Amino acid sequence: MTATAAMTPPALVSLALALVVALPLLGALLAVVAGRRGGAVALATLGATGAALAVVVFSVARDGAPVLMALGGWAPPLGIVLRADGLAGAFLCMSWLVLGGVMLQGLHRFGPSSDPPAETRAGFAFWPLVLLLWGALNAIFLSRDLFNLYVGLELLSLAAIALVAIERKPETIAAALRYMVFALMGSLLYLLGAALLYAAHGTLDTVLLAARTPAGLPDHMAAALITAGLAVKTALFPFHAWLPPAHAGAPAPASALLSGLVPKASFFILVQVWFGALPDMTDPAMPLVLASLGAVAVFYGGIMALRQERLKQIIAYSTVAQLGYLFLIFPLAGGDSAAQPWAAGAWTGAMFHALSHALAKASMFLCAGLWITAAGHDRLNGLRGMAKATPIAAFAFGLSAIVLMGLPPSGAFTAKYLMLTAAFASGQVIWAAVLVLGGLLAAIYLYRPLVLTFARDMPEGLTAITRAAQLVPLVLAAAAILLGLASAAPFEFLQIGRPEAAAEGLE
């Protein structure tokens, strides 16, 4: 056995880390057998995985150092290492919260039919798919091996595509197929890049790759392929075309997963590749190209959101815009550290943005799901007066809107504040303009649904929505706000095991 001492954490922490990746997958397998009781299996998995995750996060926070585990006892380059650092821990916790919300709302839509108690098609498929998607996310957030990340991405994409098609309408099947074409193209490009890196350096581990002897052209080609592949998966403009129909067409609880979490996984890998494996590789054009495409996405997504007549489509186009901000990390991270009040400010800012967007976007889709149940559709005029009928959900929607606009005291405001400070400190005012104008655009496209929701008339003929169901999106929205109100602890936590390039920049 070649495992080093650093990769053998205490037994309890080892077990907890193993359970964090294994339990959602095990839950998915059991849900296949459990049939109509899949929802119960999912909730049990949520609880057990939450306990394991708490142990891991507590251990990381207490020691102030990442937890590493060489799988099978084989250290890289032969084996694969799992690495729970601050970033991974934060993304895992965020996913757990969103999954909890999705499962609770899913119980209403995809629970067993009551009379007779039989398994239904969608009721069978939803639970294993949600749990597989979650398992893939956890595997991705903890893996630091480029091929293992590829397998995780494949599982994630397949589960996501199947969830898009689960409504079984012609338009959602078309959206799922289009998603699949884009997702497979992205996977293929990524895999080609990973294969090139392995051929050149004999390892797939990001830490070992960072210490490689640069190979010149193969490295550049690999970086370009990996970046292009992941950009397609993260729906970066101009590869965004698959996202709005897929996210708007899926059932609302699935949309919450697809919009809030799935693109964050490919972005997470992009960050691991650029800041972890290849920080020395950057030529000045790369950060500029990625950030420019991100900026176009912010405006294009915002303007398209403005033109939609259905709530879920507005929220889906808003995701195109919000994902654009994440790509500003490439020129903004690092820079002259003397000019920056905090090292790694912009890097941390982008992560704050990814986290708070996930929570707020999931909350919005869950609100949309409740209103579709109440009104039977998601056309904007149907929202009129929803604040009277479903006050808690309307409050959650309002809080989420604050997050998407990047207003204080939300986590997205902390994100924008950190990124703006970095932009001004490093003299890149143009990206500051994107951040500010993008927030303004979000306020404009969210104005219509907000005004209608809080209109004074009382809607009629609605299906009643329980308070408990409305509390679910509120918890998620409140978490996104809390991320800003109490930003010191998550800020510190994110710095644990942070890559050096996050403070030093890519150039």
Next chain:
Amino acid sequence: MTAVALADIAFDLILCALLLSAALAALSRQPLFGAVIFFIVYGVFAAIAWLRLGATDVALAEAAIGAGLTGVLLLGAMARLDAAAHTEPGFGLAEALTAIAAVGVTLGLGWAFLALPEPGGLQQAVAANLAQSGSENPVTAVLLNFRAWDTLLESIVLLAALIGVWALADDAAWGGRPGLRHHTRPGGVLASFGRVLPPMGLLVGVYLVWAGASQPGGAFQGGTVLAAVWLLVAMAGVVRAPHVSATWLRAALVAGPVVFLAVGLAGVAAGAFLTLPPDHAKALIVTIEVTLTLSIAITLAALVLGPPENAEQAP
């Protein structure tokens, strides 16, 4: 240069030419049936190419899954296409741009390949640890020990695909049997083959799994052959596809990954997730391989059979 070396080069050049022309034919052939056939031909040539490169395991997988199973899946998908809704794809701007991008990526890859440093694979590290891995076949050692986490996730990817296919069933048909009942002429070719071939297929499938411990072969290759056996028997009308809600079917689908996960979690006691103690590694690998083969075979066959299509309910 010896005559043998010259013949080798000639063989490889012809193989490359055949690969390229099969790929081109698969892309350009109309109607779709021709394209699918050339896709299968391409898979067979690719398997031969892997053999030439000395990658017997990959060649087996390519022949069984890439050419065989994917080909059957494509034919099945084609049969389900609505003939009226079928549109002839033309060659427009989008296709031209895609072609240019693909050629660009290919040229870039070729250029990068020529600039690669000396091969620096992990063969030596694998060989050095092979004795402790529980398998004499380096490929099996990588798949089920050194990088078992990849294989575990891959086996679950297959299940995700099947759930995705089942999710496309008609709501009313849920719980029923996949596909239509196959009727064959008694004494006809299919009926006879359906009874003669399965025993041989079973033998080949089991051998592939068993041989995987020391020679090329393994769960994915063996599973594909066993899936083919089941499909043949089903197509010959000898057995019927099971109800999708049958408990034994569900249990068989997940047995392999469940056992794999359980062994992995037990490994924590020996140090880390997925640790196989060297003393028990061989037995554990065989256990995982056998259950994984069963699950892979049933998942692949269920993928080809498709979603339930008849409203008949489970008893």
